[in-house]
Amino acid sequence: MADSTVVTRFAPSPTGYLHVGGARTALFNWAYARRHGGRFILRIEDTDAARSTDESTKKILEDLRWLGLNWDEGPEVGGPSGPYFQSQRGHLYKQYLEQLAAIGRAYRCFKTAEELTAAKAKAKTEGRAYKYDPAESLNLSKAQTDQLIAAGKPFVWRFRMPDADVTVNDLVLGDVTIKAAELEDFVIFKSDGGPTFHFANVVDDATMKVTHVLRAQEHLMNTPKHVAMFDALGIKRPSYAHMPLIFNSDGSKMSKRDKAKVARAAAKERKLAAAPGVDDAAFRAFLDKKSDAVEIALAVAGVLNVILPEIDVHDFRRSGYLPSVILNYLALLGWSPGNDLERFDLDFLAKNFDLERIGKSNARFDRAKLLAFNTEAIGKLTPDEFFKLWREHLAAFHPVYLQKFDDARLRILAEAYRPRSRTLDEPSINGMFFVVADGDVQYDPKAVEKVLKKENGAGLAMLRELAAVLTAISDWNGPALHAALEAFAQRAGKGMGDIAQPLRVAVSGSTVSPPIQDTLALLGKNSTLARINRALTL
RNA sequence: GGCCCCGUCGUCUAGCCCGGUCUAGGACACCAGGUUUUCAUCCUGGUAACACGGGUUCAAAUCCCGUCGGGGUCACCA
Secondary structure, eight states: OOOTTOEEEEOOOSSSSOBHHHHHHHHHHHHHHHHTTOEEEEOBOOOOTTTOOHHHHHHHHHHHHHHTOOOSBBTTTBOTTOOOBGGGOHHHHHHHHHHHHHTTSEEEEOOOHHHHHHHHHHHHHTTOOOOOOOHHHHTOOHHHHHHHHHTTOOOEEEEOOOSSOEEEEETTTEEEEEOGGGOOOOEEEOTTSOBOHHHHHHHHHHHTTOOEEEEEGGGGGGHHHHHHHHHHHTOOOOEEEEEOOEEOTTSSBOOTHHHHHHHHHHHHHTTOOOOTTOOHHHHHHHHTTSOOOHHHHHHHHHHHTOOOOOOBHHHHHHTTOOHHHHHHHHHHTTBOOSTTOOOOOHHHHHHHOOSTTBOSSOEEOOHHHHHHHHHHHHHTSOHHHHHHHHHHHHHHHOTHHHHHOOHHHHHHHHHHHGGGOSSSSHHHHHTHHHHSOGGGOOOOHHHIIIIIIHHHHHHHHHHHHHHHHHHTOOSOSHHHHHHHHHHHHHHHTOOHHHHHHHHHHHHHSSSOOSOHHHHHHHHOHHHHHHHHHHHHTO
């Protein structure tokens, strides 16, 4: 039964990429709307002009689309309640502010930030909890107010909270009551003439006729403010559902700074003196924890070859996770369908998602489990599906492959890696030796020592014999190579592993590659022999 | 610190609302074997939890209270 009255929204502020926590919020709102045949709105909360960027908006839209979370109303698709950028809805906020002012529920406050800070400090030294005292502002006469305005004194507008306890009927947590004494008159219009988050949020939810607000639990203490405004405006409150938070596996908050932390630790441990493309001052600031710039973290990670923790949806995309897997895993963080069911897709959520089964306790993000889900999902892909997805991944993150390989060869490479890939990025990284010139293969010293030089160069001796065997092969393809190598192994009384490893190190530089006959076939006879000859000189 | 929310294996959770079927189920991780041409898979088995203390009851993971622990929030950020 379609309940067309349900309207949900996802309202990110465009200050960076789409965070996984935000993605889950979007997912739940999307799923709830779908489940009830309602509408899902995307709204950009860019009231903070200093931090919001168009670039970020673009990225967030792109990530949502990549995930498959399509919105019925919002940027780029329009809708009856537009515009969908708060920066373009100023007239509405003004209008509702006037309405509140007219009924005495909004008033000017001329207190400066310094005065407020001082009052807070005083309360602290006196050991009492600070609470904004509205008396002075409320007692200002019309004449006094006019005079202050005429004098150009800056002011904010505050909302007059009711002198009563406020109960929020949360669909996940149940009734939550906050005592009147805990609530204070908060700012709804800043001195720069723009609305604060609280006000814009409420006016928009009201004018967009949002019926259900599904958001993270960190907003719980904002909700009394929000419902009080709905009440003052005489507008029916939407239903609220606050969901548990998502943390790192160590219990810390998942934040962009995690990337800086990991990169900084690596830079210090390896005594990195500079990072490419980063000027010295900025780099030093980064090391001194004065800056957590993501660009610097990425540059450091690049030279030191360390993997930064994934935080944003885009990070997981770059790491080669499938959108369906991210969605599935995220849904499990805070929701469960019961019946020991764990693998499901968007379609399932659109049919089965409900608020009753949202959990109340915070969850930790477990990358190992995400990886396991991804491994399984990739294992189920057909060769064609894998090829298509990997090709897209390469186009976005490793275009060098598309320059070096035509689709026919790329398809063969894809098939060599498909059964041994847990992410779309693993083959991209592990297969680098396929796309570099023969003379540029990087030899891993440990692999060379262990496989080629150990025991008086037994591996090298083996390689010399193999070079002769391979040179004699005219029919250069997987099955033929396999047959030839196996025959040689028989004659030499060796196991396949004894011959494969020296060859693998010689042609790839490492101990890891697809099955050796496939690797050699893909590389071609010339490259194979050239690399073996080079390895012989190591 | 005030206020608010939460508390089942290492992690995510099922079970809790409607006490008995729970000697607490699943998944991931971990451990031990096995398959394998490296890697990645794959197969088999195993370890592992109701935070603690009271109470209610014939019976409590399930209901009540307290303690402890974790988290959120206290901006002219959102």
